[in-house]
Amino acid sequence: MAGGRASNWLVRMDRRHRYVFFVLVVSVVAAVFIVSAYRFPSCPDAECFMSYANFCGTASYVNKISTMTVLYETKDCLLRKTILEVDPAESEAMRELLTGKSMVCSYLRNDFSALHLTRISAHLSNCEGSLKDAISRLAYSSSQE
Secondary structure, eight states, X not given: OXXXXXXXXXXXXXXXXXXXXXXXXXXXXXXXXXXXXXXXXXXXXHHHHHHHHHTXXXXXXXXXXXXEEEEEEEETTEEEEEEEEEOTTSOXXXXXXXXXXXXXXXXOTTOOOTHHHHOXXXXXXXXXXXXXXXXXXXXXXXXXX
């Protein structure tokens, strides 16, 4: 009898409360779906990341290039490169110029280049963002020296 009484609580709610309850449940389900859809599966190595990237999948990967730690995120044939850290051995100006900067680069399905993961300046013509601007400034400064 207690089980029957507990299962009837939804039936006993008036129409307005049932509507609020329904909207609340739908909102929670939608929020869970949205959060899970935007999670980037983390890859332990370049091969894993490249397999997702080549099929325009969603993944993330952290790699060290020279003196920088770089976060890569791919989704829908767009690659976001973000500089997480620049080695303390680099100048303060270099660390300030690059740390936290990111750029988004487009590529074609089944044509993801491993150079994206080994050279921070690879395929810059397909990229936009503050990291691209910083790399361009560095290239210009070094050409003036």
